[in-house]
Amino acid sequence: MEYVIRNVPTWLNKKDLSKALERVEIKFDSLKKLHGWNYSFILFSSEEEANQAKVVFERQKIKGFQFELEPARNVNKKRKHTEYLQRIDERIKQANCSLTKEDPESDSKKAVADVVAPWRHYSYPEQIRRKRSAILAVLARITSSLKSQAGSGSLTWLKSLQKRPCCTLESVIDMPEEEGARLFYRNKNEFTIGFSYKDDGLSIETVGFALGLFREGEVGVASVNEECVTTSKKAIAIANILEVFIRSSQLPAYDKRTHKGFWRQATVREGFRTKEILVLIQVQTEGFDRNIIHKETSRIVEFLLSSSQSINLEVHGIVLQEHNGISNFVPTDKCPITIFGQPYFHEQLMNLTFRIGSLSFFQTNTFAAERLLNVIMEWGELTSHSTVLDLCCGTGTIGMCLASKVAQVIGIELVEEAVNDAKVNMEMNNIQNMTVLVGKVEDKLKTAIQLCRSSQIVAIADPPRAGLHPSVIKTLRNVVQIKRLIYISCNPANLVGNAVGLCRPKSNAFRGEPFKPIKAVGVDMFPYTEHVELVTLFHRIESDIK
Numbered sequence: 001m002e003y004v005i006r007n008v009p010t011w012l013n014k015k016d017l018s019k020a021l022e023r024v025e026i027k028f029d030s031l032k033k034l035h036g037w038n039y040s041f042i043l044f045s046s047e048e049e050a051n052q053a054k055v056v057f058e059r060q061k062i063k064g065f066q067f068e069l070e071p072a073r074n075v076n077k078k079r080k081h082t083e084y085l086q087r088i089d090e091r092i093k094q095a096n097c098s099l100t101k102e103d104p105e106s107d108s109k110k111a112v113a114d115v116v117a118p119w120r121h122y123s124y125p126e127q128i129r130r131k132r133s134a135i136l137a138v139l140a141r142i143t144s145s146l147k148s149q150a151g152s153g154s155l156t157w158l159k160s161l162q163k164r165p166c167c168t169l170e171s172v173i174d175m176p177e178e179e180g181a182r183l184f185y186r187n188k189n190e191f192t193i194g195f196s197y198k199d200d201g202l203s204i205e206t207v208g209f210a211l212g213l214f215r216e217g218e219v220g221v222a223s224v225n226e227e228c229v230t231t232s233k234k235a236i237a238i239a240n241i242l243e244v245f246i247r248s249s250q251l252p253a254y255d256k257r258t259h260k261g262f263w264r265q266a267t268v269r270e271g272f273r274t275k276e277i278l279v280l281i282q283v284q285t286e287g288f289d290r291n292i293i294h295k296e297t298s299r300i301v302e303f304l305l306s307s308s309q310s311i312n313l314e315v316h317g318i319v320l321q322e323h324n325g326i327s328n329f330v331p332t333d334k335c336p337i338t339i340f341g342q343p344y345f346h347e348q349l350m351n352l353t354f355r356i357g358s359l360s361f362f363q364t365n366t367f368a369a370e371r372l373l374n375v376i377m378e379w380g381e382l383t384s385h386s387t388v389l390d391l392c393c394g395t396g397t398i399g400m401c402l403a404s405k406v407a408q409v410i411g412i413e414l415v416e417e418a419v420n421d422a423k424v425n426m427e428m429n430n431i432q433n434m435t436v437l438v439g440k441v442e443d444k445l446k447t448a449i450q451l452c453r454s455s456q457i458v459a460i461a462d463p464p465r466a467g468l469h470p471s472v473i474k475t476l477r478n479v480v481q482i483k484r485l486i487y488i489s490c491n492p493a494n495l496v497g498n499a500v501g502l503c504r505p506k507s508n509a510f511r512g513e514p515f516k517p518i519k520a521v522g523v524d525m526f527p528y529t530e531h532v533e534l535v536t537l538f539h540r541i542e543s544d545i546k
């Protein structure tokens, strides 16, 4: 049960408010209070708890303030459509005002920037230092986890390590201080469409970023602005344009609390080198009239195209995805429909051109992706006799960049649209020695291995954040032709389980000879955030086994 506490001092932080409420024995599940708010969201587990709090507030002041409690739904009363239309003019004025005249140091601007670029207060060398320490901690955890495996004494390379990292960390490759590399670098930006809440309780449709986790009681969305140094400047402009439109739309923004509303999410993707922009708009259609949907989607296309052209941005495609489920993710199995232009954009990498569909993965930072590819090329020690296994290949970027150096590339990718893009990309770049299989690596790896013509297989794994399925690790160990494996991890903490699986001593469950971590390098794909890409080279170590 969500309520709002009114008359809270703006300077009071969540921790102190929480303590003050506990002192007067108010029971609640969670609180949401940001600096600058004169209110706070509070979640009670029952109406009784809320009533008790109300009585306490009426009887006594807290921190010298007379708090008031009201149900949160009053903050965002579902307005009748006619009332809504009457307010449109006022809203647009407010919207323009907040977009153009907001104090650059305002709390909401800073709060949203802290969500998307939480490390913006650290100097860049300090960010790199922190990422280095985090990676070293992961590499040391691999050592300790391996040591706890039965039979690990047979791994001679492990003996001398004690608690040290399992291999050398060569460096964390930093990004030059340029737009598109260290600043405003994300080529894919997912914006939430929802409501921001003003101090007077008025809610206003907003396209930007959620200020916190919904499950922790945060429902507010804040407009994106140039303090958000990870978001590309073009994406910021497109989000601001969409915000003006949605504030005047006949269809409402989606409200996460009620699961009602139409406009849900907007994803802006762009080719930094090609200057192409693709916009994916996600909508919840249940309960809305098809004619109004048609009218409003035509209007959004018109508005977006004319507004973006007026500031010299060229949108190449707009696609619409229906998503009536509760989860926030963009489902990769719900094919969007094209409402303008092409359902894809292009980007260039290592002098090759890639077509990328709205649901296909592409490395987030184009500049950093090239640094990553340089490391893979060097560590792969590829020859014209090698076969590259590109596991989780997306639209085929890694495999295609290596194809000219090897005999054969075999990719595996789950998302069908990405595989279709990969096929087009092979043709566009005249690559004839690459095959891509659609499906899960865990299901397709054995087929891929049967297709390998060479006895020198280099496996390159670039899995999603969770890492590879354990069955994939077991299969990789069983393929004796794989002597070298490069693992790219976008969530280094999750590398530990897979690395232990690859390197642990032979057993009934892990039959093939183990691998050994040789070296690692970090690539700062995500400046101003804690995230970092980790590349680790593993070699097969048959001769090391006693």
Ligand SMILES: C[S@@+](CC[C@H](N)C(=O)[O-])C[C@H]1O[C@@H](n2cnc3c(N)ncnc32)[C@H](O)[C@@H]1O
Pocket (backbone or CB within 6 Å): 360, 361, 362, 363, 391, 392, 393, 394, 395, 396, 397, 398, 412, 413, 414, 415, 418, 439, 440, 441, 442, 462, 463, 464, 490
């Ligand atoms: C981190 S991305 C890497 C993509 C690609 N290597 C690149 O550089 O563009 C991970 C990819 O794995 C795909 N994926 C996720 N789970 C998978 C699975 N079980 N089997 C195969 N591919 C998977 C995703 O669709 C995504 O394209």
